[in-house]
Amino acid sequence: xxxxxxxxxxxxxxxxxxxxxxxxxxxxxxxxxxxxxxxxxxxxxxxxxxxxxxxxxxxxxxxxxxxxxxxxxxxxxxxxxxxxxxxxxxxxxxxxxxxxxxxxxxxxxxxxxxxxxxxxxxxxxxxxxxxxxxxxxxxxxxxxxxxxxxxxxxxxxxxxxxxxxxxxxxxxxxxxxxxxxxxxx
Amino acid sequence: xxxxxxxxxxxxxxxxxxxxxxxxxxxxxxxxxxxxxxxxxxxxxxxxxxxxxxxxxxxxxxxxxxxxxxxxxxxxxxxxxxxxxxxxxxxxxxxxxxxxxxxxxxxxxxxxxxxxxxxxxxxxxxxxxxxxxxxxxxxxxxxxxxxxxxxxxxxxxxxxxxxxxxxxxxxxxxxxxxxxxxxxx
DNA sequence: GTCTATATAGCGATAGAC
DNA sequence: GTCTATCGCTATATAGAC
Numbered sequence: 001x002x003x004x005x006x007x008x009x010x011x012x013x014x015x016x017x018x019x020x021x022x023x024x025x026x027x028x029x030x031x032x033x034x035x036x037x038x039x040x041x042x043x044x045x046x047x048x049x050x051x052x053x054x055x056x057x058x059x060x061x062x063x064x065x066x067x068x069x070x071x072x073x074x075x076x077x078x079x080x081x082x083x084x085x086x087x088x089x090x091x092x093x094x095x096x097x098x099x100x101x102x103x104x105x106x107x108x109x110x111x112x113x114x115x116x117x118x119x120x121x122x123x124x125x126x127x128x129x130x131x132x133x134x135x136x137x138x139x140x141x142x143x144x145x146x147x148x149x150x151x152x153x154x155x156x157x158x159x160x161x162x163x164x165x166x167x168x169x170x171x172x173x174x175x176x177x178x179x180x181x182x183x184x185x
Numbered sequence: 186x187x188x189x190x191x192x193x194x195x196x197x198x199x200x201x202x203x204x205x206x207x208x209x210x211x212x213x214x215x216x217x218x219x220x221x222x223x224x225x226x227x228x229x230x231x232x233x234x235x236x237x238x239x240x241x242x243x244x245x246x247x248x249x250x251x252x253x254x255x256x257x258x259x260x261x262x263x264x265x266x267x268x269x270x271x272x273x274x275x276x277x278x279x280x281x282x283x284x285x286x287x288x289x290x291x292x293x294x295x296x297x298x299x300x301x302x303x304x305x306x307x308x309x310x311x312x313x314x315x316x317x318x319x320x321x322x323x324x325x326x327x328x329x330x331x332x333x334x335x336x337x338x339x340x341x342x343x344x345x346x347x348x349x350x351x352x353x354x355x356x357x358x359x360x361x362x363x364x365x366x367x368x369x370x
Numbered sequence: 371g372t373c374t375a376t377a378t379a380g381c382g383a384t385a386g387a388c
Numbered sequence: 389g390t391c392t393a394t395c396g397c398t399a400t401a402t403a404g405a406c
Contacts, residue, residue, distance in 0.1 A: 192371085223371095224372065224374080226375095227372045230371060
């Protein structure tokens with residue numbers, strides 16, 4: 001649990017950024033190394049293979065998701081409100097890790113798909129006691145999935161650094177959250 | 186508008202199938218050619234480049250989406266019910282074209298992401314007059330997106346040929362549809 | 371319209387110096 | 389711990405026979 005080498009984290013950040021901005025095909029070892037400011041050999045000292053790089057990224061996602069579950073459990077506004085609110089993508093570390101993992105999953109990495117399922121299931125389990133029934137839970141999870149999916153297809157907005165997609169913002173989002181809350185809690 | 190060569194369609198089918206089953210990276214020209222029963226050279230007679238293959242696939246998606254809009258407009262059960270019901274993935278031609286396009290979009294093909302946005306917008310426009318307000322439309326679209334997203338991450342089920350994911354089925358799905366309908370229409 | 375053969379380029383990974 | 393150099397493989401695409 002001691003802090004990992006700085007270069008290692010920078011490589012992981014770079015890999016994730018390229019995955020999000022340009023897709024799995026562009027996230028080569030050379031491109032990742034250059035973006036991280038190390039050589040290909042330097043990268044391969046920290047991650048013995050490309051699969052190893054993927055594993056490192058997924059482990060970081062798992063840790064971030066765990067943190068989020070803790071925050072959700074102690075949220076003053078209640079678990080459900082917290083979950084809906086944070087399903088709106090704001091470009092934080094967890095959002096970025098989820099989008100990057102989705103790219104890998106769709107590129108054919110089964111471990112990424114598995115991790116995403118696992119994280120989703122953990123969220124569902126945490127929310128289950130706080131919604132009226134299983135149907136409401138399904139609705140809640142699917143709306144959240146839909147928000148992530150649309151953002152995953154959107155481009156990164158150069159202005160805000162956030163992800164721009166055909167997803168409601170501002171007052172529209174507030175109204176949506178209220179509608180979902182009424183239908184599920 | 187006369188019917189296209191048979192080999193061309195077979196190549197498109199093969200490309201789509203590999204995209205869905207194994208991801209974008211595995212859908213190489215060689216693998217596609219073999220699955221279609223032609224040589225690499227034969228494939229490249231019909232599609233001058235890999236990008237051309239992608240374009241051909243997206244054009245087919247556009248045509249299938251257009252057909253679906255026509256069916257939706259004349260559905261006896263009403264547009265909204267038709268839309269929710271057919272958001273459940275059953276492995277038909279449109280479903281497969283959408284999943285394959287999603288794979289390409291996440292692999293970094295901007296034209297695929299663009300086409301998906303366009304198709305989604307066409308659906309939204311067709312549904313808008315039949316839901317109570319814009320918030321309801323957002324909810325409806327996001328649930329549909331969520332269903333597709335989960336299925337896109339799931340594996341193809343060897344038994345049914347359908348796509349298996351963490352998505353409600355049977356009675357659970359009927360209940361979900363009813364809940365969404367009540368919240369939107 | 372379909373084939374084989376080949377050119378060219380880029381990727382992941384290894385070896386070994388520093 | 390980080391580098392350069394290089395190997396081996398595979399991918400896209402071209403050329404030209406049939």
